[in-house]
Amino acid sequence: MIKIAVLGYGVVGSGVVEVIERNNAEISRKAGDEVAVKYILDLRDFPGDPHEDKIVHDFDMILKDPEVSVLCEVMGGVGPAYQYTKRALEAGKSVCTSNKELVALHGAELLELAVANRCNYMFEASVGGGIPIIRAVNSALTAERIQAVTGILNGTTNYILTKMAKEGMDYSQALKQAQELGYAERNPEADVEGWDACRKLAILSSLMTGKNVSAGKIRMEGITKISKADLEYARVAKMVVKPLVLGKMLEDGSVVAMVAPFMVPEGHPLARVDDVFNGVLVTGNMLGDAMFYGRGAGKLPTASAVVADVVDCAKHPGKTVWCFWNQEEASVADSSQTRRAFFVRAAAGSQDVLEKAFPEGRALLRSGGEDMGFITPVMKEGEFDAKCAELGDAVLGCLRIL
Numbered sequence: 001m002i003k004i005a006v007l008g009y010g011v012v013g014s015g016v017v018e019v020i021e022r023n024n025a026e027i028s029r030k031a032g033d034e035v036a037v038k039y040i041l042d043l044r045d046f047p048g049d050p051h052e053d054k055i056v057h058d059f060d061m062i063l064k065d066p067e068v069s070v071l072c073e074v075m076g077g078v079g080p081a082y083q084y085t086k087r088a089l090e091a092g093k094s095v096c097t098s099n100k101e102l103v104a105l106h107g108a109e110l111l112e113l114a115v116a117n118r119c120n121y122m123f124e125a126s127v128g129g130g131i132p133i134i135r136a137v138n139s140a141l142t143a144e145r146i147q148a149v150t151g152i153l154n155g156t157t158n159y160i161l162t163k164m165a166k167e168g169m170d171y172s173q174a175l176k177q178a179q180e181l182g183y184a185e186r187n188p189e190a191d192v193e194g195w196d197a198c199r200k201l202a203i204l205s206s207l208m209t210g211k212n213v214s215a216g217k218i219r220m221e222g223i224t225k226i227s228k229a230d231l232e233y234a235r236v237a238k239m240v241v242k243p244l245v246l247g248k249m250l251e252d253g254s255v256v257a258m259v260a261p262f263m264v265p266e267g268h269p270l271a272r273v274d275d276v277f278n279g280v281l282v283t284g285n286m287l288g289d290a291m292f293y294g295r296g297a298g299k300l301p302t303a304s305a306v307v308a309d310v311v312d313c314a315k316h317p318g319k320t321v322w323c324f325w326n327q328e329e330a331s332v333a334d335s336s337q338t339r340r341a342f343f344v345r346a347a348a349g350s351q352d353v354l355e356k357a358f359p360e361g362r363a364l365l366r367s368g369g370e371d372m373g374f375i376t377p378v379m380k381e382g383e384f385d386a387k388c389a390e391l392g393d394a395v396l397g398c399l400r401i402l
């Protein structure tokens with residue numbers, strides 16, 4: 001029997017227990033042995049819970065139990081999760097996690113620790129919820145030189161922008177719904193300011209480069225400044241606003257990485273990724289684009305990815321499944337040389353100054369007319385920033401265009 005411990009009995013932790021229970025025959029058949037939850041570690045008690053007898057408060061009990069071979073760390077945060085993961089790996093117990101914050105910060109180090117102790121640190125659920133993107137990059141696409149990843153990796157912000165655009169919902173109402181559905185982080189600022197997507201992009205970019213891409217080096221903008229007017233202008237321009245992540249390899253081996261809301265042309269595959277769904281386009285030098293799509297957040301999809309990692313660990317006892325990510329820091333390039341078109345929302349009557357600043361741009365009109373929209377020609381991001389600084393208060397908002 002493969003006995004596991006679940007660290008954290010929150011949304012994902014209770015999902016892991018449920019997935020193992022409901023799909024037990026399937027999971028055990030694929031793991032080659034019966035999979036069972038022996039312990040659930042949490043600070044709280046859960047009187048009346050059907051798994052009340054498995055709740056423990058002392059991590060050492062799990063660590064010292066030779067029957068437990070795999071831990072699911074679904075506590076979130078860095079604090080105790082980091083210490084528990086290190087101690088488990090040092091004891092030769094594999095760890096499967098959904099904790100993107102910890103993976104982004106210490107992934108490379110924890111992977112090395114797993115190799116040294118002939119066990120595994122697996123983190124499929126940390127990026128894209130239920131979408132098997134990590135396994136795809138680590139195994140199915142190993143013949144590729146991955147050149148870029150472009151995607152929607154935060155379900156909460158995609159949900160908010162979809163509800164605002166399609167149902168006319170207010171930002172705060174849509175955020176509240178995302179929280180009620182269990183999509184949002186404990187502190188939703190991590191979603192709406194871009195931290196969550198940034199951590200996921202750091203993980204994917206690290207796998208793309210094989211080196212460590214720190215989340216702190218990624219240019220990040222959240223969705224809090226997006227107004228209903230921006231969404232309306234996007235509609236007029238036959239585009240949609242999406243919370244994107246972009247990671248791109250440059251010729252010199254450095255990477256450009258960015259998290260920001262973009263206007264995306266309606267015909268682009270990412271434009272159709274709505275609600276809580278995530279989508280990632282991986283561009284390989286032989287394959288071209290491959291798109292991965294699925295539920296990016298939520299209890300059962302995320303838990304399913306954690307349990308798939310448990311099955312992988314069970315299939316490789318005493319062996320580490322290779323993951324290409326070492327501790328050397330990757331060179332992260334400044335995005336100012338990147339070329340693209342931009343959308344500008346400006347004060348009504350600014351057409352002349354905009355046309356002067358951005359010759360060959362085009363104006364966008366919407367009913368109401370309190371402001372105006374403008375699409376610039378393709379230009380360097382650094383030049384665009386400089387022009388906007390010159391335009392000062394006339395600029396009410398801007399968005400990159402994919």
Ligand code: HSE
Binds near residue numbers: 128154185296298
């Ligand atoms: N808050 C995250 C999201 C959860 O909305 O995508 C999944 O990582």
